[in-house]
Amino acid sequence: MAADSTSTVVKELDYTGAERLSMNMGPQHPSAHGVFRAILTLEGETVVGVDAVIGYLHRCHEKLAENLAYVQYPSIASKTDYVAAMASELAYVMAAERLANFEVPKRAQYLRVLVGELQRVASHCLWLGTWCMDMGGALGGGATIFLYCIRERELVLDLFESLTGARLLYGFHQVGGVRYDVPEGWASECRTTVDLIEQRILEYEEMLEGNAFFMMRTQGVGVISRELALDVGISGPLLRASGVDCDLRRLAPYSSYEDFEFRVPVETAGDCYARYKVRMVEFRESIRIVRQILDGLPEGPISSRPGVKSLAQVRVPKGETYARVEGPRGEVGCYLQADGGPKPYRMKWRGASFSNLAILPHIIPGHGVADVVAIMGSVDPVFGEVDR
Amino acid sequence: MTPLPDAVVGAIAGVALLLTVVGLVTYVTLLERKFAARMQSRVGPYRVGWHGILQPIADAVKLMMKEDIVPREADRRIFNLAPVVFLVPCLLIFATIPFAPGLGVADLNIGILFFLAVSSMEIVGLFMAGWSSNNKYALISAMRAVNQIISYDLPFLLAALIPVLLTGSLRLSDIASAQSGLWFIAYPVLGQLGFLAFVIASVAAENRVPFDILEAESELVAGFRVEYSGMKFALIQLGEYAHVLGTSFLGALLFLGAWAGPGPEWLGPVWFLAKALFMFLVITWIRWSFVRIRVDQILQISWKLLLPLTMLLVMATAIAVVWRGAPGV
Helix, strand or coil: CCCCCCCCCEEEEECCCCEEEEEEEEECCCCCCCEEEEEEECCCCCCEEEEEECCCCCCHHHHHHHHCCCCCHHHHHHHCCCCCCHHHHHHHHHHHHHCCCCCCCHHHHHHHHHHHHHHHHHHHHHHHHHHHHHHHHCCHHHHHHHHHHHHHHHHHHHHHHHHHHHCCCCCCCEECCCCCCCCCCHHHHHHHHHHHHHHHHHHHHHHHCHHHHHHHHHHHCCCCCHHHHHHCCCCCCHHHHHCCCHHHHHHHCCCHHHCCCCCCCCCCCCHHHHHHHHHHHHHHHHHHHHHHHHHCCCCCCCCCCCCCCCCHCCCCCCCEEEEEEEEEEEEEEEEEEECCCCEEEEEEEHHHHHHHHHCHHCCCCEEEEHHHHHHHHHHHHCCCHHHC | CCCCHHHHHHHHHHHHHHHHHHHHHHHHHHHHHHHHHHHHHCCCCCCCHHHHHHHHHHHHHHHHHHCCCCCCCCCCHHHHHHHHHHHHHHHHHHHCCEECCCCCCCCCCCCCHHHHHHCCHHHHHHHHHHCCCCCCCHHHHHHHHHHHHHHHHHHHHHHHHHHHHHHHHCHHHHHHHHCCCCHHHHHHHHHHHHHHHHHHHHHHCCCCCCCCCCCCCCHCHHHHHHHCCCHHHHHHHHHHHHEEEEEHHHHHHCCCCCCCCCCHHHHHHHHHHHHHHHHHHHHHHHCCCCCCCHHHHHHHHHHHHHHHHHHHHHHHHHHHHHHHHHHHH
């Protein structure tokens, strides 16, 4: 009954124990992180093969971009990676600005970094919560951490709400700058929030790292070697946890990142625990950058372009370019080809989650079913970005 | 009036106990939800009645009204029978527990043996549920269940033997009254270690986080009960909580002095209940603060750590009893 339909009937006499069972995990599964379908081939509890099936959330984003003007698409771009909407918006407007040679005022650049780093904090909060829930269960200790993290994520979203009026999909960026300036009193509110979050991160670390079971579940699980990481082309915290010092904010600074002091965490172990460590440091470094911006936000206009009056307002000369930013999950790239009109001719996303997901078939085989969810969670995919 | 025959008294006592246990179990779920909510900085059930006091009743009504689904490819008879087979041993364990001197359904002279034997019988119902559902998640869960019960019933049993050795009797009421002076948890070293081993083993035997690999909703969705709905699901849930509560009572009886406590004698059952709820909350506290561990790690903890430890403890207790020449604290 439970046997794979292709496998032969179990003969009790010469049963070797190597009978295979194929099991569907997803697309509707409590820890599918959206709509991911993994067809696992099991021998007992050990996974011997993974077939990843994606595409359940495909919304024709790239085709949509061809039919929407440069002034319209930034607020749609946020829907690719809906957990970290600010990063993909920024990649799109940066590509358009690069082609059109638009200047971005200093204040707008700083504001972009500010929201980008706050977004990283919010995104990592969600990652930590869901990952622990994958390992600890919605009816156990994992849910406790999840609710703590969501509580902090809400604080960041409150900040975004008073800044842009939206909590999830912002439409904050526009070609040439940003749309909204910080309101009165926002900066001090932001300061209290990041202070609180920094304190809470300490609490999480104490709760998790002092927990022997958490260490047992994460150390040595899902090891990605440096070579494998480079071959597969993963990016972001995953890559840095495998010992590659690669952060676009440092390697190819954009939006004035060179003005800020921050540390790029690198771990060499390459396991789930190393990825956790990297992200926990990133929390703090993001908060550090936020503080630097709040201390030295330059005065001036927030956009080099006027507010939106018509759809054809932004015209980009013929040409093509690739803009990339360091999102919370890794390199978010936007390839743009323009033909001189108000809409792009072609657009292509390079989603960080999509490339990171390709690592799964390399590292999951050999682990048990329980580790599959731990590894999946540590990769932190967002399926809006994978399927687009 | 002639006294009622024994069988009738037994039956009345049994029904009374059953109703009490079911009522208690229903409200223990509310206690757990409120406790977990406090841990997670939430409020918990609040809308149904004062501070959610009627929530368990609303839940029960909801589950009764749900559609009862049997998967087409399931083994129908076994599928329907499994929740009952699971529930009966979970409720039966209460039969031998004396809630106060002389207040119990059956104070057998092998009370603790009965408790341990019956409580490990729940695995039969569990395996039936997992196998007959014809679901891969349920099947893996059932296999894990057998694995876990085999490895954790031994340490559980050995840990429970320590108070038995200290008392010199298998009868639960004897164990309880032996602690009228000093509770067994106060017995130097052996008592504390034994209690610790008992708590760990009982969490595992009850399939709770961090040992809830059978249910493991983030891996196996809901494990062996993934295909159950409506009242059958409620029966399984009831059985699970009854088992947890029964084990909490046993723990309170074996290590925390059962009904011993300050105040008049009629307060005994209240003390016993309070101690059992304390045990329950300890288990709940563990549940809501740990992440789940893997199957192989669970087996390692059992065979390499817990089993040798409890064996040593039992031997040490035996030596201590022989050396002192008499059982007792």
